[in-house]
Amino acid sequence: MPISGFPEWLPPQRIIEQRFLDKIRSTFELYGYAPLETRAVEPLDILLSKGETSKEVYLLHRLQEDENAKREDQLGLHFDLTVPFARYVVENNGKLQFPFKRYQIQKVWRGERPQEGRYREFLQADIDVINRDTLPFHFDTEMPLVIGDVFRSLPIPEAVILVNNRKVCEGFYRGLGLADTAQVLRVVDKLDKIGPEKVAAALVETAGATDAQAAACLALAEISATDGSFVDRVRALGVTDPLLDEGLNELLQVVETANEHNPGLVRAELKIARGLDYYTGTVYETQLKGYERFGSITSGGRYDNLASAGNTRFPGVGISIGVSRLLGLLFGQDALTVSRSVPTCVVVAVPSDDKRAECDRIASALRRRGIPAEVAPTAAKFGKQIQFADRRGIPYVWFPGEPDTVKDIRSGEQIEADADSWQPPAADLHPDVSAR
Incomplete structure (x- = not known):
């Protein structure tokens, strides 16, 4: 069950x-x-x-x-x-x-x-x-580059890495006069789940914010940009703090490095906070285009105080x-x-039960050369052995004989072949994964 x-x-x-x-x-x-x-x-x-x-x-x-x-x-x-x-x-x-x-x-x-x-x-x-x-x-700045390269290698929709820096948020909250910055972060991190009105109310109730301070926190969280323009938009809110300056400089480096490597890969999203308490700087989340409603598929960040030994x-x-x-x-x-439901590239057909040892030798020769092969389970009629391969998406059937032949059951083409030299196209060697 x-x-x-x-x-x-x-x-x-x-x-x-x-x-x-x-x-x-x-x-x-x-x-x-x-x-x-x-x-x-x-x-x-x-x-x-x-x-x-x-x-x-x-x-x-x-x-x-x-x-x-x-x-x-x-x-x-x-x-x-x-x-x-x-x-x-x-x-x-x-x-x-x-x-x-x-x-x-x-x-x-x-x-x-x-x-x-x-x-x-x-x-x-x-x-x-x-x-x-x-x-x-x-x-x-390296983290988004690695993830961007991973995603480009996979048959998936385009992904956008959302980045923020907790120093931006904490410095901004400090500059506003809010002491419990950790609680403000936790509340703002729920913005997508509960909406701005409930976040504002929770900031007043649990973080000691005034209505004006809560509104400023929401104004910061609304800022989003794929380039460095977010810096001027934060400055325009009129809040100053050394930690805020440090965070803005770091976040700008992440955005600019990613844009040089892969334009459009990252977006500065100042509402991203991440729920775990150990993050201290850069934070990352990732949205898959067309799947945004499901939330982040990758996440992480900077942690300066998670591990220590003595001093x-x-x-x-x-x-x-x-x-x-x-x-x-x-x-x-x-x-x-x-492309197929099994790793097998070629099925060696069995003409009769007394020929199975010979078929095993052919399969072994193919495997030694890195070609995934299996021997048909029974010496049924060749038509049924071809069906066995076809149902699993296996592209080739090998027929022992004088000489041996191999058939591409997709095209029907059949050629003479030797187990010590025959090579399928590289695209057929292993199952192919693609977007539907």
């Missing part, structure tokens, strides 16, 4: 997922990110110390576990890959070369309400850069692709297709 929020893809969907992961992995490695995998569980205290996540954490315990077990001994499944990564860096900092660039592609678990594109168990693909003491800002800090910046989220949305709209 299916369990809500725990997706299980069909084989053709899984092939699509694997092709996406191949593209993601290869792009990450082109930028110098090294692979890493961390454990699935973390001590509960670590998971609960990084923001408003307590309702989402899945606890792990034995069926017969002592009900009075101390909280510090409890384990939970990780809800993202950044918190485990920060813990890993602290524990292994003596063995790592800094700045440390890594990617992780792993499952994570969140106890939230399942809906289209949102799951309780899902796959994320993260990149992060972390350093000792200080992290050069140019790594913040040594390990600031970092990272971004995460919600792989299951992205695929779930595209599968839901039937937006992707794959």
Whole structure:
């Protein structure tokens, strides 16, 4: 029986997922990110110390576990890959070369309400850069470039990366005279969910804002631009603060670098805050054109205080692709297709049962040369063996004989072939994933 929020893809969907992961992995490695995998569980205290996540954490315990077990001994499944990564860096900092660039592609678990594109168990693909003491800002500008290259390699609609900087928001709120900037950020982050009127009311009620201050916060959140014009629009609001200046300069660098690399890739969106408390500077979210109503498919940001060991800090910046989220949305709209439902490129037909060993040798010769091959399951009539291949989208059927021949069952063309030299077109070697 299916369990809500725990997706299980069909084989053709899984092939699509694997092709996406191949593209993601290869792009990450082109930028110098090294692979890493961390454990699935973390001590509960670590998971609960990084923001408003307590309702989402899945606890792990034995069926017969002592009900009075101390909280510090409890384990939970990780809800993202950044918190485990920060813990890993602290524990292994003596063995790592800094700045440390890594990617992780792993499952994570969140106890939230399942809906289209949102799951309780899902796959994320993260990149992060972390350093000792200080992290050069140019790594913040690199994140959108990597993600932009990933998306350009995939058969998906155009994506726009929305960027902001928490220093802009916090400096602006400080300049307004609002002391509890963290609460203001949390409220403004709900703008798309509850609307400006409720945000304004919540700012007055929970953050001590006056109506004028709440209106100014909303005016900042309305600013959006694909170029550096957002700076003048913020200045026009008449608020000054050193942290605001620092944030505007950083955000401008991100926008200008991305525009040079890939015009239209990023948009400064000053309502973006991100819900997790550990972000301290640049923040990212991504919208897929035509799927904006479903929210962000990648997100991340700068965190200066997430990891430390003694007096040594390990600031970092990272971004995460919600792989299951992205695929779930595209599968839901039937937006992707794959050329076949199995990896097999060629089926070796079996003329009779006593010829199976010979057919196995042919398949082995093809496999040694990197051609995915399987032998037909039975020595049925050739017409039925061709149907076996056709139903699975397998393009070629090999017929042993004197000489051997191979047939492209799509065109009907049949040619003489040798298992030690025949090569299918590169496009046929593996299943092809495309937009529908």
